[in-house]
Amino acid sequence: xxxxxxxxxxxxxxxxxxxxxxxxxxxxxxxxxxxxxxxxxxxxxxxxxxxxxxxxxxxxxxxxxxxxxxxxxxxxxxxxxxxxxxxxxxxxxxxxxxxxxxxxxxxxxxxxxxxxxxxxxxxxxxxxxxxxxxxxxxxxxxxxxxxxxxxxxxxxxxxxxxxxxxxxxxxxxxxxxxxxxxxxxxxxxxxxxxxxxxxxxxxxxxxxxxxxxxxxxxxxxxxxxxxxxxxxxxxxxxxxxxxxxxxxxxxxxxxxxxxxxxxxxxxxxxxxxxxxxxxxxxxxxxxxxxxxxxxxxxxxxxxxxxxxxxxxxxxxxxxxxxxxxxxxxxxxxxxxxxxxxxxxxxxxxxxxxxxxxxxxxxxxxxxxxxxxxxxxxxxxxxxxxxxxxxxxxxxxxxxxxxxxxxxxxxxxxxxxxxxxxxxxxxxxxxxxxxxxxxxxxxxxxxxxxxxxxxxxxxxxxxxxxxxxxxxxxxxxxxxxxxxxxxxxxxxxxxxxxxxxxxxxxxxxxxxxxxxxxxxxxxxxxxxxxxxxxxxxxxxxxx
Numbered sequence: 001x002x003x004x005x006x007x008x009x010x011x012x013x014x015x016x017x018x019x020x021x022x023x024x025x026x027x028x029x030x031x032x033x034x035x036x037x038x039x040x041x042x043x044x045x046x047x048x049x050x051x052x053x054x055x056x057x058x059x060x061x062x063x064x065x066x067x068x069x070x071x072x073x074x075x076x077x078x079x080x081x082x083x084x085x086x087x088x089x090x091x092x093x094x095x096x097x098x099x100x101x102x103x104x105x106x107x108x109x110x111x112x113x114x115x116x117x118x119x120x121x122x123x124x125x126x127x128x129x130x131x132x133x134x135x136x137x138x139x140x141x142x143x144x145x146x147x148x149x150x151x152x153x154x155x156x157x158x159x160x161x162x163x164x165x166x167x168x169x170x171x172x173x174x175x176x177x178x179x180x181x182x183x184x185x186x187x188x189x190x191x192x193x194x195x196x197x198x199x200x201x202x203x204x205x206x207x208x209x210x211x212x213x214x215x216x217x218x219x220x221x222x223x224x225x226x227x228x229x230x231x232x233x234x235x236x237x238x239x240x241x242x243x244x245x246x247x248x249x250x251x252x253x254x255x256x257x258x259x260x261x262x263x264x265x266x267x268x269x270x271x272x273x274x275x276x277x278x279x280x281x282x283x284x285x286x287x288x289x290x291x292x293x294x295x296x297x298x299x300x301x302x303x304x305x306x307x308x309x310x311x312x313x314x315x316x317x318x319x320x321x322x323x324x325x326x327x328x329x330x331x332x333x334x335x336x337x338x339x340x341x342x343x344x345x346x347x348x349x350x351x352x353x354x355x356x357x358x359x360x361x362x363x364x365x366x367x368x369x370x371x372x373x374x375x376x377x378x379x380x381x382x383x384x385x386x387x388x389x390x391x392x393x394x395x396x397x398x399x400x401x402x403x404x405x406x407x408x409x410x411x412x413x414x415x416x417x418x419x420x421x422x423x424x425x426x427x428x429x430x431x432x433x434x435x436x437x438x439x440x441x442x443x444x445x446x447x448x449x450x451x452x453x454x455x456x457x458x459x460x461x462x463x464x465x466x467x468x469x470x471x472x473x474x475x476x477x478x479x480x481x482x483x484x485x486x487x488x489x490x491x492x493x494x495x496x497x498x499x500x501x502x503x504x505x506x507x508x509x510x511x512x513x514x515x516x517x518x519x520x521x522x523x524x525x526x527x528x529x530x531x532x533x534x535x536x537x538x539x540x541x542x
Contacts, residue, residue, distance in 0.1 A: 003182055007189035016172035017193055019086060023158040023168060026090025028151060031097025038102035043109065057099035066160050068092045073164040089161035089168075097154055104146045108139035119379035122331050123393045123441070124367035126360045133396055138383050141212050148205030152198045169193060214383060214425055271514060278497060283342075284309040284449055284481040285330060290339035292325070299325055300336070301505040307483060309448075312475050314492035314513060315485045317502035318528060323485035324376065326502070327451045330483070331371050332362055343369040344448055367397060369449075372442035376454040378434040380426040386413065386437045387422040390444050398445055412440035416470055432463030436470055443474065450474070452484040456491075464488070471495065489532055493517050501525045 007013060041053040060068065072095075073088040083091065112135045120130040162171035173190035177183045210216065285307040292299040299322045307313050315323045328334040330341055332349045341348045346369050349357055357365060380389050387409055394405035413419045416436040418429075426434050435455060442450060455471065456464045468491050474480060475495045486492055492499060492513060499516040501509040501524070509522040520526040 003185045007176075007186055008192070010176075010189075012176065013169065013172055013189065013193070016167060016169035017197070019161075019166060020155070020158050020168040020170075021197070023086060023089045023093060023161050023166065024151075024155045026087070027093025027097050027154050027158065030090065030094025031101050031154070034094060034098035035101030035105055038098055039105040039109070042102070042106055053102070057102065060096055061099050065092065065096045065157055066163050068096055069160060069164050085161070085164050085166045088164060089158070089166050093154060093158060093161075096157070097150065100150055100153075101147075104143050104150065105139075107146075108143040109135055111142055112138045113379075113382065115375060115377055115379035116381055118328075118333055119373075119375060119381070120393075121333060121363070122366070122371075122373040122375075124363050124397045125393065126363040129396050133392060134381055141209075141214075141383070144205060144208050144212070148201060148208075151201045151205075155197055155201065156194070271512065274497065275512065278308045278311050281309040281311070283307070284311070284344060285483065286342040287326075287330070288340045288342070290326075290329065290336055290341065292329070292334070292336035292339075298505045300339075302339070303506055305500065305507065305510075307481060309481055310479050311498065312480075312482045312484070312496045313498045313500055314496035315483060315500050315502060316487070316489075316492065316525075316528065321502040322505065323502055324453050327373070327453050327483060327485055330449075330451055331366065331373055333373075343371055363397075367445075370445070370447040371449045371451065372445070372447035373451040374435070374438050374442045374453065374455050377458050378426070378431075378438045380434055380438055380441075382426055385423045385425055386418060386429065386433075389426070389437055390441045393441065394444055408444055409440075412444060413437075415473075416440050417466075430463060431459045432466045435459065435463075435467045439467075439470055439474070443478070443480070447480070449481045449483070452482065452486075454485050454487070456486070456488060487532060489517060489529065501528070503528075 038053045038056060041049040044050065069089055069092040072083070072092040073085060076082070076088075116134055116138075117130065120134045125134070158168060159170035161168050162174070165171075169190055173186050177186040180186065283306055285305070287303060287305040290300045290303040303322075303326070315326065317323050325334055329336055330343070330348070332341070335349075340350070346365065348365065348369070349362060351357055351361070380386075381392070384392060387406075390412060391402075391405040391409040394400040394408060395402060400408070410419070410422075413422050416439065418433060418436055418440075421429060421433060426437070429437065435458075439452075439455070452471065456467050459467060468488065471482075471484070471491075472495055475482060484492070484496065496513040498511065499509075499513045500507055501516065501520075501522070503524045509516055509520060509525045511521075516525065517529060520529055
């Protein structure tokens with residue numbers, strides 16, 4: 001036993017540990033860098049780049065690490081590339097780790113909910129902002145266990161560097177045991193060293209998981225750091241220059257128009273008066289000859305639509321009629337075959353000169369035209385609190401100061417009745433509460449146009465009313481131009497000025513909400529309303 005303790009403090013073995021850590025550090029650092037490149041190539045959408053990355057992965061995952069080390073150390077010098085044994089081992093280990101790390105990165109990024117990515121794009125986030133604030137923070141949390149496992153694996157694989165004469169821990173243990181013939185004590189001490197090293201990696205992994213655990217109670221500054229741990233510390237919101245709050249004022253409703261809540265549910269004279277006022281308002285949304293198909297399935301066939309500023313339009317139609325797709329087209333979250341979409345006179349997805357916009361330019365255009373969108377399944381950022389879901393995009397995209405963003409966020413949370421749930425994560429909120437946060441986020445910048453995609457379809461029946469009440473107040477108080485995809489006929493009658501009925505890739509009926517819902521002229525509309533009504537409509541005479 002005395003010899004065992006002697007070996008634990010023997011400088012010869014301790015120096016071997018240093019070389020083991022050096023090779024491992026080279027391998028992990030180089031593997032991470034190469035892995036990022038490989039993952040980016042596979043996610044780029046370019047087939048030839050993805051094929052190259054896949055080819056590299058097949059080669060280096062399919063051959064033993066010892067052969068790769070021998071190749072780097074013994075074969076590359078024939079081509080004029082010569083490194084030391086330690087450097088060769090580090091390079092070979094990095095080349096071997098790269099495809100494994102790339103798959104960890106790729107799976108983490110792909111695993112982030114697609115709906116959150118769409119929500120970020122709809123909020124005007126360019127790719128770098130979306131990656132930094134939405135995708136990467138969530139992906140990293142899922143990747144930490146896999147990274148910990150890969151670090152342990154690399155640490156153990158570094159022992160293969162002994163085959164190219166690197167004097168790391170395993171080789172030095174073998175040499176020491178061969179000279180002393182005390183195999184048990186030497187290798188027992190060596191095994192304990194490896195156990196301590198791998199145990200340290202596991203401990204660091206557990207600490208990282210705990211620090212990033214969203215459900216662990218933390219103070220305000222620490223909670224903000226969990227959204228993006230190290231960058232928040234380097235660039236906290238309070239250190240940013242206070243920028244003026246941009247004003248995306250809603251297009252005013254004509255003065256002659258009564259509140260939107262009277263559009264369908266008020267007396268006939270009020271509806272006529274509002275219709276006359278809206279007819280004189282400028283065009284806020286225009287769709288011209290929109291044609292789109294998925295393979296052989298036609299989604300739209302030369303569809304055209306105009307919506308006046310301040311007008312509330314309800315999109316009705318059977319499932320699969322294209323209501324949600326049309327809303328996503330208005331925000332250029334979908335591409336189409338032909339036709340064009342204009343918001344406030346700006347052609348979406350195109351520059352003033354008719355050139356297709358890049359991804360980053362399209363993100364800026366979404367911000368400039370002022371379009372907000374509320375998704376069917378909420379699409380809140382899962383790693384951020386209700387407060388940060390609203391305030392974050394104001395700072396990241398619109399460059400509001402922290403104080404201005406917080407003030408606007410508090411105002412909206414008060415307005416939707418969630419001031420007491422400001423610091424709750426989305427998964428700790430009910431469906432109705434999540435949708436109210438999503439609505440608050442969509443209107444935070446005071447957009448000109450608000451798109452709502454089946455805002456109540458994912459809710460339990462008892463939660464529908466609270467969300468519809470919020471939308472009613474928006475229609476009444478904000479004067480927003482709103483397009484709402486819905487199956488709630490009573491709600492459509494109370495809030496909407498017009499009903500547009502979609503079926504078979506086109507608009508089959510378009511008219512005042514009360515008239516379309518009570519006296520439809522097209523057989524498809526009539527049948528749909530008859531099936532869906534089930535006592536929803538008020539029965540008020542025209």
